[in-house]
Each structure stands twice: as structure tokens, then as C-alpha cells.
Amino acid sequence: MIQNKCLGTVLIVGETVDGRLSAGSRDLGNQASRLAGQFNGQAVGVLTGHDIEQVARSWSKTAGMPVIVLDHAQCRYPNPPLTASGVGALADECSPLAVCFPHNMRACQAAATMAWRIKAPCITAVDAILKESDYFVLKRAVFGGKLRESVSVGHVPMVLTIMPGLFSPSVSLEVPDHSPSVETRLLADTNHRFIPQGINRRKDTDQALERAQVVVSAGRGLKGPEYKGLLDAAAGMFKNAAVGGSRGACDLGWLPHSLQIGETGRTVSPALYLACGISGATQHLAGMRESRTVVAVNTDPKAAICNLSHYAVIDDLTVFLPVLRERYDRMRNKGDEV
Amino acid sequence: MAFSILVCIKAVPDLASGGTLAIAGPWIDETVIGWCMNHYDAYALEAALAIKDAATDITVDALSAGPDRVQNTIRRALAMGADTGIHLAMNAVGRLAPATAALSIARFAKTKRYDLILTGAMSEDEMHGITGPMIAAALDLPCAAAAVEISLDVAGRSLTATCEMEGGMAEIVRLPCPALLTVQTGQRIPRYPSLSNTIRSRRQAIERAVPDETANHTPTVDTLRVSFPQQTTSCQFFEGTRIEKADRLLRLFNDNGWLK
Ligand SMILES: Cc1cc2nc3c(=O)[nH]c(=O)nc-3n(C[C@H](O)[C@H](O)[C@H](O)COP(=O)(O)OP(=O)(O)OC[C@H]3O[C@@H](n4cnc5c(N)ncnc54)[C@H](O)[C@@H]3O)c2cc1C
Ligand SMILES: Nc1ncnc2c1ncn2[C@@H]1O[C@H](COP(=O)(O)O)[C@@H](O)[C@H]1O
Numbered sequence: 001m002i003q004n005k006c007l008g009t010v011l012i013v014g015e016t017v018d019g020r021l022s023a024g025s026r027d028l029g030n031q032a033s034r035l036a037g038q039f040n041g042q043a044v045g046v047l048t049g050h051d052i053e054q055v056a057r058s059w060s061k062t063a064g065m066p067v068i069v070l071d072h073a074q075c076r077y078p079n080p081p082l083t084a085s086g087v088g089a090l091a092d093e094c095s096p097l098a099v100c101f102p103h104n105m106r107a108c109q110a111a112a113t114m115a116w117r118i119k120a121p122c123i124t125a126v127d128a129i130l131k132e133s134d135y136f137v138l139k140r141a142v143f144g145g146k147l148r149e150s151v152s153v154g155h156v157p158m159v160l161t162i163m164p165g166l167f168s169p170s171v172s173l174e175v176p177d178h179s180p181s182v183e184t185r186l187l188a189d190t191n192h193r194f195i196p197q198g199i200n201r202r203k204d205t206d207q208a209l210e211r212a213q214v215v216v217s218a219g220r221g222l223k224g225p226e227y228k229g230l231l232d233a234a235a236g237m238f239k240n241a242a243v244g245g246s247r248g249a250c251d252l253g254w255l256p257h258s259l260q261i262g263e264t265g266r267t268v269s270p271a272l273y274l275a276c277g278i279s280g281a282t283q284h285l286a287g288m289r290e291s292r293t294v295v296a297v298n299t300d301p302k303a304a305i306c307n308l309s310h311y312a313v314i315d316d317l318t319v320f321l322p323v324l325r326e327r328y329d330r331m332r333n334k335g336d337e338v
Numbered sequence: 339m340a341f342s343i344l345v346c347i348k349a350v351p352d353l354a355s356g357g358t359l360a361i362a363g364p365w366i367d368e369t370v371i372g373w374c375m376n377h378y379d380a381y382a383l384e385a386a387l388a389i390k391d392a393a394t395d396i397t398v399d400a401l402s403a404g405p406d407r408v409q410n411t412i413r414r415a416l417a418m419g420a421d422t423g424i425h426l427a428m429n430a431v432g433r434l435a436p437a438t439a440a441l442s443i444a445r446f447a448k449t450k451r452y453d454l455i456l457t458g459a460m461s462e463d464e465m466h467g468i469t470g471p472m473i474a475a476a477l478d479l480p481c482a483a484a485a486v487e488i489s490l491d492v493a494g495r496s497l498t499a500t501c502e503m504e505g506g507m508a509e510i511v512r513l514p515c516p517a518l519l520t521v522q523t524g525q526r527i528p529r530y531p532s533l534s535n536t537i538r539s540r541r542q543a544i545e546r547a548v549p550d551e552t553a554n555h556t557p558t559v560d561t562l563r564v565s566f567p568q569q570t571t572s573c574q575f576f577e578g579t580r581i582e583k584a585d586r587l588l589r590l591f592n593d594n595g596w597l598k
Pocket of ligand 2: 346347348349376379402436439457459460461465466467469470
């Protein structure tokens with residue numbers, strides 16, 4: 001399967017969740033050939049799951065790469081120890097230039113575990129790759145996006161987790177005359193110490209957040225639950241608005257967890273996203289990036305959210321939001337336009 | 339039956355209390371900032387203390403690896419209720435690569451035979467999310483990431499953890515102890531230090547261990563530089579008085595037909 005030794009292999013490791021390709025893996029597949037090209041190598045996909053031959057075929061076809069399926073009944077949901085041992089064995093076999101995972105907590109665990117075993121450097125949340133003369137420069141966000149770090153790696157293989165959208169989708173130009181091969185390997189039944197018991201799925205009782213035209217969202221800049229009324233008052237100005245929050249605000253109990261927006265929360269794409277006191281961590285952006293207009297209210301002009309925003313007001317939200325509402329009321333009472 | 343827990347805590351730059359980041363050399367200027375306990379590690383410590391509160395004969399050790407300044411963070415852990423504070427003194431190096439920290443922590447933990455090791459899901463400053471799994475790999479422990487709920491069966495020497503995944507999904511997994519979990523923020527808000535623990539923490543000696551850094555063949559990753567991100571988008575900052583800013587925002591909302 002992995003024939004092209006001279007070119008060097010770049011393993012692209014995808015995962016399935018209950019028989020479906022995860023969003024991060026779809027994205028990684030779309031970038032596979034560009035990613036491999038960056039390392040001057042050739043992409044070989046690895047997909048973990050159970051009974052996923054069809055999914056593997058279609059992933060292989062869209063990404064234009066051969067795929068090795070690592071199959072195990074306990075890989076129905078991403079299983080880091082099994083993934084680490086399966087991909088680690090493949091790495092021993094084909095001495096890849098790089099092993100790329102999508103960036104999420106479980107893939108980070110799998111990446112760290114296998115990197116440790118094969119004594120390879122492990123760099124997570126990579127969002128840019130440059131080639132210098134005899135080493136690679138990888139870029140990533142640190143301090144919640146306040147700074148960017150550039151690291152150099154001269155050692156292969158390197159084990160990476162890749163942020164979505166590192167490259168724009170790479171569509172292979174030549175139509176392949178035959179589909180790339182898909183081969184299934186059954187993983188050995190060796191791991192009995194990570195024992196899956198079941199899955200909890202959050203039940204979103206209503207879809208108000210997803211359906212709202214305007215989302216008024218607050219983070220830790222809200223300062224305390226006593227200011228929550230300011231959000232409702234702001235939301236009340238709009239025809240169709242809902243209140244949401246960052247994980248920071250929800251963890252502190254200022255807003256219910258059901259209103260959390262982001263990677264591990266809900267995904268919204270309203271016409272207007274009003275981000276109040278939210279720093280703009282990548283995990284938060286994952287849930288609101290598709291909003292059409294983003295307005296930030298933040299005391300810090302350097303907050304990462306401002307990089308994504310169309311408009312920003314640099315102010316203390318607990319002072320600004322009441323003024324905003326007051327000006328709105330005045331405008332409505334006067335019946336005139338601002 | 340005695341049960342011992344190790345919580346790994348990292349001291350990170352304190353940005354919540356108004357500190358700002360400045361760049362010096364290839365990293366930040368560490369002389370102009372204060373330090374605090376990594377947010378995720380405070381949740382890990384809280385999880386351990388909650389386990390201790392609910393049972394008898396459970397000990398909680400809090401460990402931090404790094405230069406002398408990490409001792410303040412260790413004291414904070416003692417003030418929250420940890421039984422023992424451990425400083426893995428690693429003065430030779432400024433920043434610890436995850437693999438280096440993991441190896442030293444693992445070598446130390448091996449001597450103590452902990453039943454459970456907790457780390458944060460991620461450090462707020464460097465954001466690797468890999469030190470915990472690497473400690474587990476070094477000790478060959480079963481490991482689960484991003485735990486938001488932990489229930490321990492002390493007699494059965496196992497634990498059940500609810501581990502968060504993407505998009506509102508969580509998996510319940512069982513691990514035999516000894517095990518390592520990385521803890522995600524959420525369920526329990528970390529407690530404030532009690533007065534009695536604060537007083538105790540001031541008097542209590544911090545255990546100091548100097549890790550053996552020989553035969554450390556972890557592969558190196560060098561930080562070349564850090565930089566402030568470029569303002570990539572054309573974000574328009576509203577200027578003027580508060581009222582002017584509010585009015586301009588309202589006009590924008592109104593022009594788009596969003597207002598009631
Ligand atoms: C695996 C994983 C999954 C995660 N999933 C999510 C997720 O789904 N959703 C999510 O949101 N996060 C998620 N996070 C957490 C994320 O990394 C951040 O920690 C979180 O988003 C920070 O919340 P915040 O912006 O409210 O707080 P902070 O980062 O503390 O930001 C507060 C902001 O408020 C500003 N501010 C302070 N005071 C004021 C004031 N008075 N007026 C105006 N502005 C003010 C500050 O300048 C700052 O920008 C996840 C993390 C991990 C590791
Ligand atoms: N120097 C350190 N001392 C103690 N614990 C650490 C140290 N570095 C990392 N950790 C632990 O590893 C976790 C993940 O860190 P990271 O891999 O940097 O994201 C942290 O939340 C800590 O629990």
C-alpha cells in the first residue's frame with residue numbers, strides 16, 4: 001500500500017464518530033495533498049472506526065489519497081489509546097515525514113501518546129507550516145490567541161495536530177483513472193484499560209439560539225451574574241434575538257451551560273453576533289465563525305475577537321450596554337431615527 | 339483503603355488581573371508579569387479535593403515543575419486544601435517543553451505510586467494539551483482526556499469519567515487505577531482557600547525534589563519567536579464619546595433592519 005518510499009509518506013489521520021467522518025477529519029482530508037506537498041511527501045490516509053469501509057472510500061476519493069482503515073469495535077467513537085498504537089505501528093512500518101491529526105482533545109491525546117512511543121516531537125494546534133532550508137517552521141496560537149508562536153522542527157517524523165482551514169481545500173486537478181486504494185486492518189485487541197461505557201448527547205431543548213437573527217453573547221468580561229440583565233436588555237432591542245455565552249461565562253455559572261457557544265457547545269451563524277467581553281479563543285470562534293456580522297464590545301483592543309470582528313467598541317460592557325439601551329429607548333420614544 | 343492523588347499544577351502568567359504581555363527574546367518578558375495557577379489545573383485540584391471530601395483516607399498532593407517562582411502557586415494549592423505541596427525544581431531551563439515536564443513528573447510520580455494523577459486539559463499560556471497524556475505514556479497508565487465528571491470506586495480501584503468531545507457529545511469511560519485524567523473546566527467551580535488552610539499553607543514546608551535530567555532524550559522543539567498577531571481583518575473601531583459610539587452602533591443595527 002505505501003509504495004512510494006522515495007517520496008516519503010505523510011500520514012493523514014482521520015477519525016469517525018459513530019460511523020461518520022468527523023468535521024475535523026473532513027477538513028483535514030480536503031487539505032491532505034497540500035499538507036503532504038508542504039513536506040514534499042505523499043499523503044496516505046488513516047481512518048479509525050468500526051465498519052467504515054464506505055466512509056473510507058468516499059474520504060479517499062475526495063482527498064485523492066489511499067486510505068488504510070484501522071478497525072476495532074471500540075473505535076466506534078474516537079479511541080486515543082487504540083489510535084495511538086495502530087498509527088504508531090504504521091509509523092514504524094513506513095517511517096513517515098509527518099503524522100497529521102485534526103486538532104481536538106482526543107486527537108491531541110492520541111498524538112501525544114504515539115509521539116512519546118516513537119520518540120517524535122509533537123506540536124499541537126498548528127495553523128501554518130513553512131519550509132526553511134533544513135527545517136520546518138510551524139506556527140500556532142498561544143495565550144488564547146493573544147500571541148503567535150513560531151517553532152522549528154528538524155526531526156522527522158513529527159506528529160502534529162492541525163487547525164481546520166490551514167490550507168484552502170486542495171482539489172486534485174487530474175482526474176484519477178482509478179480510485180485510490182482502501183485497505184482495512186483489524187486492530188489487535190490489546191487495550192483493555194480504556195473501557196467505553198456509553199455516550200451522552202446534549203439535548204438542546206429549543207433551537208432559539210440557532211434560529212435567532214441576532215445573538216447577544218457574553219464572556220468573562222461580564223464580571224458577574226448580576227449583570228446578566230444587561231444582555232437581556234440588549235437582546236430586547238432586536239426583532240429576533242437570543243442570548244448565548246462563552247465557556248468562560250458558563251463555567252462560572254453566570255449563564256446556563258446549554259447556552260455555551262463554541263467547539264464543545266452550540267454552533268450559530270446569525271446575521272449579527274454581538275460579542276460582549278469575549279476574548280475570542282479559537283474554541284469559541286469554532287461556534288460563531290460563520291456569523292455574517294460580528295461586533296465586539298471589549299476593554300482590550302488587542303483581544304483576538306477583534307481580528308474576526310467587523311466592528312468593535314472598546315469599552316467596559318457593564319457601562320456601555322446600559323448606555324446603548326438608553327439611547328435605543330430614547331430613539332424609540334422620540335420615534336426618530338438615529 | 340488508602341488512595342493517593344497527584345494533581346499537576348502549572349504556574350502561568352496572570353493576565354486576568356490586568357497584566358499585559360510583552361515580548362522579550364524568543365518568548366514573553368517574564369519579569370513584568372505576575373503568576374497564577376493555570377485555570378484548568380484549579381479545576382483538576384477541585385476535582386481531587388471533592389473526591390477527598392467525600393471519602394476517608396484520601397491524600398491529595400499538588401506538584402509543580404519549574405523555577406522557584408512556582409512555589410507561590412503550590413502554596414495556593416495548599417491553601418485550597420492539598421495535603422502536600424511538591425516543587426520539582428527545574429531551574430536550569432526557563433520554559434519546560436511538554437515532553438521534558440512530562441518525563442520529570444513521571445519519574446517523580448513513579449516513586450510515589452499514585453493511584454490517580456490529574457492534570458489540566460491544557461495550559462493557558464502554551465496551550466499544548468499534551469503533557470498529561472505524555473505523563474501517562476511514560477508511566478504506561480490508562481488515560482482519558484477532558485474529564486468533566488469523575489466518580490471513583492475506591493474499593494474496586496477504578497474510576498468512571500465523563501469526557502467531553504466536540505459538538506455537545508460526551509463519552510463515559512471506565513479506567514482501572516492507577517490512571518491519569520486530564521480535567522476540563524465545568525462542573526465544580528474551584529473553591530477559595532479557607533482561612534485555616536491559608537494559615538497552614540504559610541507554615542507548611544514545600545517538598546522539594548530535584549529531577550534527574552540525565553538521559554533525557556526527548557526530541558527538541560525550539561521556539562524561534564513569538565509575535566502579536568497581525569490585524570488581518572478590517573475591523574472598524576468606533577471612536578468618540580460613549581453616546582456617539584452607541585448611536586453609531588444603533589444606526590448600523592437599524593440600517594440592517596435588525597432592530598425592533
Ligand atoms: C477542549 C476545549 C474546548 C473548549 N470549548 C469551548 C467552547 O465551546 N466555547 C468557548 O467559549 N470556550 C471553549 N473553551 C475555552 C476557551 O479556550 C476559552 O477559555 C474561553 O472561550 C474564554 O472565555 P471568555 O472569552 O469568556 O473569557 P476570557 O478569555 O477571560 O476573556 C474575557 C474577555 O473580556 C474582556 N473584558 C474584561 N472585562 C471586560 C469588561 N468589563 N467589559 C468588556 N470586556 C471586558 C477581556 O479583555 C477579555 O477579552 C474550550 C477550551 C478547551 C481546552
Ligand atoms: N511545569 C509543569 N508543572 C506541573 N504541571 C504541568 C507543567 N506543565 C504542564 N503541566 C500539566 O499539564 C497540563 C497540560 O499542559 P500543556 O500540555 O502545556 O497544555 C497542565 O494543565 C498541567 O496540569
